[in-house]
Amino acid sequence: MTPKRVIIPVFVPHAGCPNDCVFCNQRRISGAHRPADENDVVAAIESAKGKFRPETAAELAFYGGSFTAIPAEEQERLLRAALPFVRSGEISSIRLSTRPDCIDEEIIDRLLSFGVTTVELGAQSMSPEVLAASNRGHTAEDTRRAARLLKEKGFSLILQMMTGLPEDTPERSLYTASELIKLEPDGVRIYPTVIVRDTELYDMWKRGEYREHTVRDAVELCAEIVPMFLSNGIPVIRLGLNPTDDLSGGDAAAGAYHPAFGELVYSEIYRRSAAELLKNTKRGTDVVLGVARGKTSLMVGQKRCNIVSLKEQFGLNSLKVRETDVPDGDIKILSIEKG
């Protein structure tokens, strides 16, 4: 059995960032209002220790900034604070997020010497137009180079992409996904753009220079992107920003923010698969669909939206969902009867 894994997050909001990406206000997104120091690292580990069983693999994660762009001495102070816990086995590994243009051989050697095993790279887009319009300050080639270097050195690589950025189109997002697949990451996170207050994007939206990427736009697009990754054996480990009190309380002014965004996407994927299965069904029939255990709510959809839309699309008399013995994600027609 795989041991349970918990993440102990430590936020370094905006630390190290050489510029301001138009969509970013890490303080509001992460809910943390100042970057952590070495005392915070120790306190986070100590307070998490009592909350999980000894057999659980605990991973320390530095999130919310560009860790490897922080001055080297500061990076070392933070990592050194965690080192005794790594050596004693209380922390099984360390992960951190950073920018693709802040990875080189020297940085990689430092990370390896402090027990970092996973690096998350914010690729965001592989389209030059989108990267420029979002003021990312790096190129798609930086992402390719950093990803290859990290894989060569044995790191677990997580790539992050966004949809709906300025100058983005569905085609450019699909291109980004296909380019990221070529880099063979161990997982991806997909963050549809949210318009957060106190960002350049918020001002662009207010001036009418940016059109909102709505929850609906993002669900439809991610329902195409997620299967691309999954069919290439790449897990999608996060869909949409983590909900926080600040974002839900109004900091997310518009855009693709929904506390259950991932569920909406998987539910749309189920709806599309069911529509494909039902496409030759005669009108007026009673249909029972089988899904894997625990997946009924995804198939049914929020407020039964999938049932309502499939019944209407195919003129069904009734449509029911039962849990059955099928692989996770599959759907099977259990019965079709003329009503």
Ligand code: SF4
């Ligand atoms: S590099 Fe990351 S943390 Fe820094 S401004 Fe851009 S999105 Fe925000």
